Amino acid sequence: MSMKGSLLRIEVSDSDGRTLPTLVKTAGLTEQGRGMALVDGVAVRWGVILRGDSKITWCELATDLQTADGHVGGTQVAKVEALLGLCGLKVRAGSPPREPLSVMEAAEAATGLVADLLHWLRAHGFDTDEALDRAHLHFEAGVEAEDVTSS
Numbered sequence: 001m002s003m004k005g006s007l008l009r010i011e012v013s014d015s016d017g018r019t020l021p022t023l024v025k026t027a028g029l030t031e032q033g034r035g036m037a038l039v040d041g042v043a044v045r046w047g048v049i050l051r052g053d054s055k056i057t058w059c060e061l062a063t064d065l066q067t068a069d070g071h072v073g074g075t076q077v078a079k080v081e082a083l084l085g086l087c088g089l090k091v092r093a094g095s096p097p098r099e100p101l102s103v104m105e106a107a108e109a110a111t112g113l114v115a116d117l118l119h120w121l122r123a124h125g126f127d128t129d130e131a132l133d134r135a136h137l138h139f140e141a142g143v144e145a146e147d148v149t150s151s
Helices: 035-042 075-086 103-123 128-150
Strands: 002-004 007-014 045-051 054-062
Touching (some): 035 045, 035 054, 103 128
Antiparallel strands (some): 045 054
16 A cells, blocks of 8 residues: 555555456346456546566545645644654654654654653653643544534
């Protein structure tokens, strides 16, 4: 899977390059031939890339994103991304420079950052459970505000 602009691109490789996926009209309870009809029904477009004896079947799905990196928005998300950058977490360790974190890597880094903030709060005499409760209330209020503006 990858992003291509604001489209999610999914590719599946197949070692059999002799047969191509095709749309077939199915009837009744037939269990075969429905796969590509499903892909065709949800995809913006799809196709096949032939590679010698193998092939890659791909499709692109609309995501409602404004840009390829626009998965989420808002001030809070921008702050976290800035914090991750300040912590040197914008680049994967051992990767070429400027390669962004994957969502899983960013989630792990964000979790570590929350734990570090809790250590800082405790070191300065703050009750970490109270801080988490207050943060959760702020989070829920923000989610409710987003829901109201998006509906």
